[in-house]
Amino acid sequence: MAFGLQCWDASGKLVVDLSDYNCRYIGTYDITIPRGQNSATVGVAGITATTAFGAIVKPNFFIEAFAEASTNAITVYRLFGTSYGETYTVEVYSYA
Numbered sequence: 564m565a566f567g568l569q570c571w572d573a574s575g576k577l578v579v580d581l582s583d584y585n586c587r588y589i590g591t592y593d594i595t596i597p598r599g600q601n602s603a604t605v606g607v608a609g610i611t612a613t614t615a616f617g618a619i620v621k622p623n624f625f626i627e628a629f630a631e632a633s634t635n636a637i638t639v640y641r642l643f644g645t646s647y648g649e650t651y652t653v654e655v656y657s658y659a
Contacts, residue, residue, distance in 0.1 A: 587656060588656055595650040616655075622650075
């Protein structure tokens, strides 16, 4: 499904057009960062850092982590301290 944003100025001139990308849902992955580590990686076939992204959707409390796409993988990194064995649910999308 296509998505985007278009804005026009007062004279009707199109000034912003962000409707030229499509996102495709790849899948949902549960990624557990083992105790004492700050990151964990799972394989996701067919993605790269320039064509995909991951969004952490769980846990439902304050998230001190981020997801990063790379070639055929998604990695979750903790921002502060060491892990106590948290599991993060990450939705992965590709775009073109």
